[in-house]
Amino acid sequence: MSLTGRGGRYLIVKLAALGDVVMASTLVGAIRAREPAAHVTWLCGAGVAPLVRLFDGVDEVLVVDEVALMRGRPAARLRALFTLWWTLASRRFDVTLLGHADRRYRAALGVARLGQVRALRPREPGRTLPIPDRYFGDEYARLLDVERSRGPITGHAALASLRVPLPQPPASDRIGVVLVPGGTRNVLRESALRRWPVERYAEVAAALRRADRRVTLVGDAGDDWVRPHFAGLDVRDEIGAQSIAGTLNLMAHADLVITHDTGPLHLAGLVRAPVLALFGPTTPAQFLPRHPGAEAIWGGGDLACRPCYDGREFAACTSNLCMQDIPVETVMRRALARLGTADPARGAPAAIFQP
Ligand code: SF4
Incomplete structure (x- = not known):
């Protein structure tokens, strides 16, 4: 059902991080399903702006300096705030969908003409959003109809499509299995508890090479620290070398992506890459992409x-025993089983295994 009764002006506010922005992209299709002629603006941080610009169905991308806004010194914070208010001052929205529960994000929008504001409400009886253990992508989409969605709700909300098709890499440019040994960082903090030990990724890389599988390492410039762990291994190192579009392209043409719960897991979901995801302190029910070929240990x-x-x-916690509980042998067994499938992306629907 339309919220504005016409092609209204929607503002999505989701500043970061990579994975959350991918999951919040379900809002774009959910808006268009209700109001095909709606005008959709997305306010995001500079770090994820190149990704949001790839989403089909987003008419306008507004960028805020989220590092200055959330972590800057008072003067830098004020400058970022004034720039944001100046940007919003000339705009008027009918509906604002705030993909943050923290009240500071609402406060940062000041007196902008936001129309009806709908925000995540983690602990509000009868309207709790997100409900724990539901896929977060579906919960972002529920911002549009939290009062009415009493269920059953069939199917999952679709992530945004990409505006441009990803180029096919040359045949000689085989990517093989993509490993994501770093990540779990955003502008506010680092969550190392979600990481599977990097030494185990190196063991998996060595075992895959022995099985004659190519291996590609993916990460951003801040993941430099993983490099020494792969020294001497014949792997393709793309750490810090790819843009977001380049990383999506690698994922899209990978035989399999092995990663823990971090931003690139959701990039793999966006291009529906075959994924083996390793979880511990967070729940696969909430964060595993919902496409065939995605599975979690x-x-x-x-x-x-x-x-x-x-x-x-x-x-x-000082020692993430949950992640350390996943043995290399289990990961390799599942990886080789998946790689033995002619097209792993056509495997069983999203599945969760215990080691
Ligand atoms: S071992 Fe327990 S407390 Fe530590 S990260 Fe895992 S789930 Fe959290």
């Missing part, structure tokens, strides 16, 4: 502390 089944992510914070 969830470590730490015997731990009373799992999951420990409450939507904002992790436990003050």
Whole structure:
């Protein structure tokens, strides 16, 4: 049902991080399904702007300096705020969909003409959003109809399509299995508890090479620290070398992507790449992309502390036994089983295994 009764002006506010922005992209299709003629503006941080510009159905992208806004010194924060207010001052929206629960994001929008504002409400009886253990992409889409969505709700909300088709890499440019050993960082913090030990990724890389599989490492410039762990291994190193579009292209043409719960997992979901995702403190139900060919191994089944992510914070844990509970042998067994399939992306629907 339309919220504006016409082709209204929608503002999506989701500044970061990569994975959250991908999951929030379900809003674009959900808006268009209700109001095909709607005008959709997305306010995002500079770090994810190149990704949002790729989303089909977004008419306008507004960029804010999210680092200055959230972490800057008072003067830098004020400058970012004034720039944001100046940008919004000439615009008027009918509906604003705020993909953040933290009230500081609403406050940062000041007195902009936002129309009806709908925001995540993690703890509001009868309207809790997101409901724990539901796929977050579906929960972002529910911002449009939280009052009415009593169920059943069939199917999953689709992630945004890409505006331009990704180019086909040359035949000689084989990518093989993509490994994502770093990540789990955003502008506000680093969540190392979500990482599978980098030494185990190196063991997987060596085992894949012995099985005559090509291996490509993916990550951003901040993942430099993983490089020494792969020294001497015959792997293609794309760490810090690819744009977001380039990373999407690598994922799209990979035989399999092996990663823990970090931004590139969701980039793989966006291009429907075959994925083997390794989970511990967060739940696959909430964060595993919902496409055929996505599967998770969830470590730490015997731990009373799992999951420990409450939507904002992790436990003050000093050793992520949940992730360490996933053996290399289990990952290799699943990887080789997936690689033996003619087209892993056509495998069973999203599945969750315990090691
Ligand atoms: S508290 Fe438990 S679930 Fe959380 S990271 Fe530590 S071992 Fe994993």
